[in-house]
Amino acid sequence: MDKDRILEYVLQDLPYVMYCMQLARSPDSFSLASVALFQNVSRELSSKLLGLVDKQMSLSMTLSKIEELYSLETVPKAVLDGTEKFVNDEESASQGMEIEYKDVSFKYPGTKANAIEDVSFKLEKGQTLVIVGINGSGKSTLLKLLNRLYDPSSGTISIDGIPMKSLLVDELRASTAMHHQSFSLYPLSLRENITMGATDEGLVENNEERLAQAMSFGGSEAVIKKQPEGLGTFYNSPITLHMSSISNKGDQAFRKKVQEVRKTIEFSAGERQRIALSRLFYRTASNRIRLVCVDEPSASLDPKIEYSLFERLRSLSISQGKTLIYVTHRFGYLTKRADLILVMKDGKLVEQGKHAELLALGGEYADLYSLQAEAFMLDD
Numbered sequence: 001m002d003k004d005r006i007l008e009y010v011l012q013d014l015p016y017v018m019y020c021m022q023l024a025r026s027p028d029s030f031s032l033a034s035v036a037l038f039q040n041v042s043r044e045l046s047s048k049l050l051g052l053v054d055k056q057m058s059l060s061m062t063l064s065k066i067e068e069l070y071s072l073e074t075v076p077k078a079v080l081d082g083t084e085k086f087v088n089d090e091e092s093a094s095q096g097m098e099i100e101y102k103d104v105s106f107k108y109p110g111t112k113a114n115a116i117e118d119v120s121f122k123l124e125k126g127q128t129l130v131i132v133g134i135n136g137s138g139k140s141t142l143l144k145l146l147n148r149l150y151d152p153s154s155g156t157i158s159i160d161g162i163p164m165k166s167l168l169v170d171e172l173r174a175s176t177a178m179h180h181q182s183f184s185l186y187p188l189s190l191r192e193n194i195t196m197g198a199t200d201e202g203l204v205e206n207n208e209e210r211l212a213q214a215m216s217f218g219g220s221e222a223v224i225k226k227q228p229e230g231l232g233t234f235y236n237s238p239i240t241l242h243m244s245s246i247s248n249k250g251d252q253a254f255r256k257k258v259q260e261v262r263k264t265i266e267f268s269a270g271e272r273q274r275i276a277l278s279r280l281f282y283r284t285a286s287n288r289i290r291l292v293c294v295d296e297p298s299a300s301l302d303p304k305i306e307y308s309l310f311e312r313l314r315s316l317s318i319s320q321g322k323t324l325i326y327v328t329h330r331f332g333y334l335t336k337r338a339d340l341i342l343v344m345k346d347g348k349l350v351e352q353g354k355h356a357e358l359l360a361l362g363g364e365y366a367d368l369y370s371l372q373a374e375a376f377m378l379d380d
């Protein structure tokens with residue numbers, strides 16, 4: 001039996017307890033009518049107290065969630081912030097970002113082996129880099145270091161010739177649009193899920209054209225269209241947390257709205273990917289973004305869709321002068337268009353160059369390339 005029921009029983013029996021006690025103390029002064037009255041009052045009291053307990057519990061749950069949110073502010077940064085300003089205005093965004101890794105090695109905290117070892121390469125402003133290699137070869141790690149989620153264990157990464165560690169992290173991140181493999185969708189409306197990444201001000205609310213383009217480029221138009229509230233549909237809304245005690249009576253229209261919002265959406269992995277990619281395009285359209293990074297969206301996208309995604313990103317990057325880094329398992333179409341290809345193996349950069357140069361080498365790239373039968377079929 002739960003504690004609410006126990007409390008209810010105790011309060012219901014209270015009049016009889018009082019009656020017996022009073023009877024023992026002064027048998028003449030107590031009537032059955034007063035017991036009935038007392039019972040009515042205690043029933044009222046019981047329901048009020050139960051309501052109060054209910055409210056207090058949902059209030060304390062809400063307060064502890066709020067406390068958790070505020071505690072996020074005090075989570076220490078995993079990397080030390082730099083002091084140098086990083087220019088990310090409209091003019092610099094149209095020039096892209098120069099990136100240089102010099103003898104960079106990195107070991108994840110608590111692990112023994114290096115995830116990447118002695119990696120050196122240079123990417124000029126506005127160029128397209130494609131990183132390839134088998135699973136676990138260190139491709140994602142290269143991007144994580146570039147976003148300063150971690151710092152190299154040794155070696156240096158420079159941006160526009162400045163050591164990355166000396167730049168202000170927030171400004172550097174504000175100039176980068178990054179789609180990680182482990183992206184998240186948040187318990188907000190689909191509109192907010194797409195527009196939340198914008199780094200420029202004043203555009204989040206009212207830029208329908210930019211939003212429509214992001215949905216179209218990211219391939220989420222059809223996914224959003226079939227949702228009951230379109231862009232206003234909540235993705236696994238947190239409303240159940242706060243509205244759990246809403247009564248069955250009350251305003252019908254309000255209850256209907258709450259029920260709509262409470263519905264959870266089931267998205268396939270590919271559909272989730274398309275929403276997240278639309279977020280990337282929305283952010284990329286900002287005039288502060290100088291670098292666009294995409295980490296292997298191929299797992300949930302078929303080859304044709306991945307090619308068109310890459311092509312859109314590439315033409316956007318070229319027309320707007322942004323630097324583009326694309327991590328993929330698929331060769332051919334993508335790598336042929338890259339200014340630079342990095343081939344990773346066991347954490348090492350084993351080959352780098354352009355498609356034709358690497359094919360001529362007859363090494364790792366040529367081996368992997370020859371295994372990509374489906375890429376040949378779809379290649380132009």
Ligand SMILES: Nc1ncnc2c1ncn2[C@@H]1O[C@H](COP(=O)(O)OP(=O)(O)OP(=O)(O)O)[C@@H](O)[C@H]1O
Nearest residue numbers: 108111115133134135136137138139140141142296
């Ligand atoms: N958070 C982590 N903690 C410890 N080790 C990690 C972590 N993330 C990755 N690694 C290890 O670092 C190495 C490189 O991983 P990384 O994810 O960079 O490879 P990848 O080439 O991107 O792989 P995939 O193609 O599977 O995405 C692997 O050995 C991996 O197990």
